[in-house]
Amino acid sequence: MAAMDQTITSIEPIALRIPLDIWAPPPMSQGTPRTHVEGLYVRVTTGGGVVGWGECFGTARPMVLAAFDSWIRRLAVGQSASDEQLIPRIERMLLSLSRSGPLAHALAGLDIALWDIRGKLAGVSVSTLLGGAKRKCVECYASLLQYSGNAEYIKRNTARALERGYRYIKLHEKTAPAVAAAREEIGPDIPLMVDTNCAWTPAEAEAAVTAMAPYKPYWVEEPIYPPEDFESLARLRTSTGVPMGIGENSTSLREFRRMVTVGKADFIQPAMVKLGITHMAQVAAEVEQAGAILVPNAFYIGPAFLAALHCMAAKEKNSPLERMFADFGATPFAKTVPVINGGVEVPEGPGLGADPEDELIARFRV
Structure with missing residues (x-):
């Protein structure tokens, strides 16, 4: 049986805003009332059709999306989802940009999705x-x-x-x-x-x-x-x-x-x-x-x-x-x-x- 294609074919950040009720007036967060959970999910698909899910720091959504669009997608698409050195390699490639902030947050979401894929490929849980x-x-x-x-x-x-x-x-x-x-x-x-x-x-x-x-x-x-x-x-x-x-x-x-x-x-x-x-x-x-x-x-x-x-x-x-x-x-x-x-x-x-x-x-x- 041929091995399943583990090549990353797409990386899709998905922004969600889910209403939030804290049974009180909403607190302020970054200058605006906190009325929603700001989610930024990451859907990664392989050539074999396996889909992995991750999540980034949603409050920084515009900047994290820019990191995906400007650098991460082109560095990760075409690589193997099973390559455990992919994230460290991208971190080294982007060293001069930052090792923290939205770039790190974007890589965190990708990393979670890759672990999800690896577990699905192996038929075992992340734990x-x-x-x-x-x-x-x-x-x-x-x-x-x-x-x-x-x-x-x-x-x-x-x-x-x-x-x-x-x-x-x-x-x-x-x-x-x-x-x-x-x-x-x-x-x-x-x-x-x-x-x-x-x-x-x-x-x-x-x-x-x-x-x-x-x-x-x-x-x-x-x-x-x-x-x-x-x-x-x-x-x-x-x-x-x-x-x-x-x-x-x-x-x-x-x-x-x-x-x-x-x-x-x-x-x-x-x-x-x-x-x-x-x-x-x-x-x-x-x-x-x-x-x-x-x-x-x-x-x-x-x-x-x-x-x-x-x-x-x-x-x-x-x-x-x-x-x-x-x-x-x-x-x-x-x-x-x-x-x-x-x-x-x-x-x-x-x-x-x-x-x-x-x-x-x-x-x-x-």
């Missing part, structure tokens, strides 16, 4: 390709959007998360009263994380995190701007005693190493939509061997969420996976890979284990 699933189900944490310190919204929606079965909750808030409101609602035993999105200078962070400390944050995420100020992060970790998380804005393996060795971070949080599976697996192995815990940023609901799920299943240390907590105009994989009682069963089918629904793409494509 199997990564060395085998260590767990059949991955617990998720409810990642609330920002309620700008409104205690009523915070209490109402932390309670809603508990009702839906979540046992870990993360806020996107910046004040101690906001954290206190959540802690009052959920009680002393539920792990409560706080993502501040690089809100403060080191001095401001010292005061803010110290004020939050009595409410026992499980971690405080990205408290300092710029996020690569790892020396200040280490001082903050030491002075407050509060565990620290960091990583969603990085794409360099060297930086992730320094987060642990210099920044003394407890939780490392690369974004799958900015990194891809290849680099995520490398980061997981290195940082967990160094004593930190990988907890990927997963504030997206498309193929990259499935990719992060497989990485979480395959890594050694068990930890919860982020899940955006909201109601959506439609939820990708709602029937094939549903979130039930705050957990997700790891799909055992080939590749990522599920493809985005045709009707969802037709309805929300832009």
Whole structure:
């Protein structure tokens, strides 16, 4: 029997905008109200007809699309989808342009799609390709959007998360009263994380995190701007005693190493939509061997969420996976890979284990 043609014949980025309901006024994001999930899926097709799906950082859509149109498509089409050196080779070719930002985000989406194809060709799941699933189900944490310190919204929606079965909750808030409101609602035993999105200078962070400390944050995420100020992060970790998380804005393996060795971070949080599976697996192995815990940023609901799920299943240390907590105009994989009682069963089918629904793409494509 002739081998199936594994040549990449097309790469198609697909932008989607899925309505988002957070049961409160929408927060501002990059200067506009956050009313939708901005998805940028990547459909890669081989000469043998195998289709793989990936996902990029959708908020940077115009720039990521330009990266595909200007460079990535012409460098990848015609190459073998099974070539594990394809992404590293393209990274080297485009070295002078950037090793981060939209170019890296585009390559992350392509990388995820290639892993999906490789799994489908081999007839095994991505977690199997990564060395085998260590767990059949991955617990998720409810990642609330920002309620700008409104205690009523915070209490109402932390309670809603508990009702839906979540046992870990993360806020996107910046004040101690906001954290206190959540802690009052959920009680002393539920792990409560706080993502501040690089809100403060080191001095401001010292005061803010110290004020939050009595409410026992499980971690405080990205408290300092710029996020690569790892020396200040280490001082903050030491002075407050509060565990620290960091990583969603990085794409360099060297930086992730320094987060642990210099920044003394407890939780490392690369974004799958900015990194891809290849680099995520490398980061997981290195940082967990160094004593930190990988907890990927997963504030997206498309193929990259499935990719992060497989990485979480395959890594050694068990930890919860982020899940955006909201109601959506439609939820990708709602029937094939549903979130039930705050957990997700790891799909055992080939590749990522599920493809985005045709009707969802037709309805929300832009």
